[in-house]
């Protein structure tokens with residue numbers, strides 16, 4: 078590894094599983110000091126233990142608890158140079174079947190969650206020399222898909238939130254989104270456990286495969302280090318050629 082994050086302190090949400098966990102692994106191997114957060118406390122503590130990081134159990138919608146934890150994490154790490162918002166949930170349902178509770182929860186976790194994290198982290202990010210915010214959105218932010226009114230709305234709001242953050246917080250803080258296509262994680266287990274569904278999903282994209290968490294982790298690394306020093310307010314699709322942006 079090339080120590081691209083040496084000396085940097087980064088908070089990652091959703092780090093007990095999937096993309097958040099593999100972003101944490103790659104960032105640790107690149108020299109970052111990490112604070113990992115997830116509502117799955119046992120899971121996040123296990124990942125943190127493996128990486129010599131600090132692990133915190135917290136729901137990103139619990140603004141009060143989150144504020145206290147982000148402050149404690151920043152104090153433990155001696156500041157915060159970056160955050161990665163990977164915590165998220167997906168509920169696929171045709172609009173007629175989508176409940177108001179499900180709509181509220183997706184907006185609350187996927188959109189307001191990153192707002193809560195950035196708000197709590199802002200005093201520390203503002204004190205850093207060059208800080209980064211990376212929000213994991215989705216191709217669902219870029220293109221309509223059946224059964225995703227709630228999820229797509231929550232992720233489209235997240236990409237525009239991120240663009241506006243880039244305006245408001247620049248030049249010292251950069252903010253970008255990643256828009257993954259279908260990535261093999263717990264969230265998409267229902268799909269990739271079925272060979273026929275997997276083949277259909279792979280056939281739909283130019284690179285003819287599902288994505289892996291490492292594909293997303295490498296994009297998160299790019300956006301969290303000096304390699305992307307002149308990149309802000311944009312989104313990077315990591316989708317194998319699906320959304321064509």
Ligand SMILES: NC(=O)c1ccc[n+]([C@@H]2O[C@H](COP(=O)([O-])OP(=O)(O)OC[C@H]3O[C@@H](n4cnc5c(N)ncnc54)[C@H](O)[C@@H]3O)[C@@H](O)[C@H]2O)c1
Pocket residue numbers: 090091092093094095096097114115116117135136137138162163164165166167186190213214215216256257258259260261262263264265
């Ligand atoms: N897997 C995909 O194909 C895909 C595609 C596009 C975008 N995404 C997005 O990528 C991100 C990571 O998802 P993943 O695929 O790794 O899924 P995952 O289910 O493996 O991981 C999500 C993690 O977020 C945590 N989490 C969920 N709600 C939380 C909350 N309220 N507070 C704190 N932690 C919470 C979960 O406990 C879990 O550890 C999500 O934002 C998801 O919407 C996933």
